[in-house]
Amino acid sequence: MCYNGGMIRFNESMPRERARGMNAVVLAFVGDAVWSLYVREGLVFAADYKTGALQKMASARVSAKGQAALAEWVLPKLTEEERDIFLRGRNAKKPTKSKSASVAEYNISTGFEAVVGFLYLVGDYARIDELFAGETL
Numbered sequence: 001m002c003y004n005g006g007m008i009r010f011n012e013s014m015p016r017e018r019a020r021g022m023n024a025v026v027l028a029f030v031g032d033a034v035w036s037l038y039v040r041e042g043l044v045f046a047a048d049y050k051t052g053a054l055q056k057m058a059s060a061r062v063s064a065k066g067q068a069a070l071a072e073w074v075l076p077k078l079t080e081e082e083r084d085i086f087l088r089g090r091n092a093k094k095p096t097k098s099k100s101a102s103v104a105e106y107n108i109s110t111g112f113e114a115v116v117g118f119l120y121l122v123g124d125y126a127r128i129d130e131l132f133a134g135e136t137l
Contacts, residue, residue, distance in 0.1 A: 013123025089114025
């Protein structure tokens with residue numbers, strides 16, 4: 001894939017300043033995909049489930065309700081920078097609404113996804129693992 005005349009590689013990281021300056025909803029867009037992959041990968045590594053069971057377990061974790069619940073557990077662990085990104089995501093105007101979560105849960109999940117997206121874009125995968133260490137998928 002090309003951008004601005006250059007090539008992008010899978011898992012290419014961007015400078016922290018650029019990622020920090022991105023729109024929080026854009027960070028959440030990336031974070032949604034990253035979190036989904038993180039959860040799915042964790043479930044596949046954990047046990048030999050059939051795809052129907054994997055889908056059901058993953059859906060509960062990647063839903064706005066599931067992310068909002070996990071965010072409450074993760075919030076005390078956030079750095080000042082991560083907390084700022086979380087708040088920007090939580091407070092951002094969103095182009096869509098959740099069909100199965102409250103407005104508060106959806107806002108919290110957007111903040112959660114923004115943090116995950118930010119950490120992924122800057123290549124801080126170890127921090128993602130650190131934040132969710134001890135949390136069972």
